[in-house]
Amino acid sequence: MSVAKKEYKRVTTKSLVDMKQNGEKIAMLTAYDYSMAKIVDGAGIDVILVGDSASNVMAGHETTLPITLDQMIYHAQSVIRAIHRALVVVDLPFGSYQSDPKEALRSAIRIMKESGAHAVKLEGGKEIKESLKRILHAGIPVMGHLGLTPQSIYKFGTYTVRAKEEAEAEKLKSDAKLLEKIGCFAIVLEKVPAKLAREVAESINIPVIGIGAGNGVDGQVLVVHDMLGMTHEFNPRFLRRYADLHLEMTKAFENFRDDVKSKDFPSDQEQY
Ligand code: KIV
DSSP states (O other), rough: OOOOOTTTTOOOHHHHHHHHHHTEEEEEOOOSSSSHHHHHTTTSSSSEOOOOOOHHHTTSSSSSSTTOOHHHHHHHHHHTOOSSSEEEEEOTTTTSSOOOOHHHHHHHHHHHHHOSSSEEEEEOOOOGGHHHHHHTTTEEEEEEESSSSGHHHHHHHHSOOOOOOOHHHHHHHHHHHHHHHTOEEEEEEEOOOHHHHHHHHOSSOOOOOEESSSSSSSSSEOOOOTTTTOOOOOOTTTTOOSSOOOHHHHHHHHHHHHHHHHOSSSSSSGGG
């Protein structure tokens, strides 16, 4: 029986903090549509991220920058309809929070109100502090995102590991402390050295969920299409593939094509 059907208690921001305290690792995956979210939730994944990686894996853009707030809300609505247990966090997309705190709050409110999501995620530290505070003051739970922040890809220039140098590592550590202090309930830490990630996780009481950040953090997140092996051209070191759906799906499509062409499908039993 699936985990969700067993009527497990819903995951909340508080239960994630409790999990960190109890040493239980947090499992988080992305989902962008109803059918995928239903499977992810049923499998007992704690947090579903409606990531702006939808821009890449769903829409085929090269970066996360083009996806709009309306499109994020559409994806979030589809995910919310599917879930029974997981906490659903939605990315504020590029351009929806960087210009001023009031706009950031308006964007966060739209996500919460129009999709029914449980929390939002924003990329950045000190530079977006006022926006984070305004959203938090409105009672909206916020997950931070530090390290490699893909919305800043044109500033970084590459998707390589961040914070290898002392100055950037120091900024990351102080940003993590700041996010905890102002009230974020968790932080995603992307593509930073494992030693630094462990140090950050040990220095704060809120969970740190890593992607390419080693095993010293409080949980792990992967993009669902990557871990299922659908995006087989994407091969970073941190990615563990749990299936080869690219191969399985290609085989299925080829078999269907062959069956149609050979008139094997539909058979007598498959028609009315
Ligand atoms: O958008 C996304 O999928 C993310 C994860 C990589 C953490 O932010």
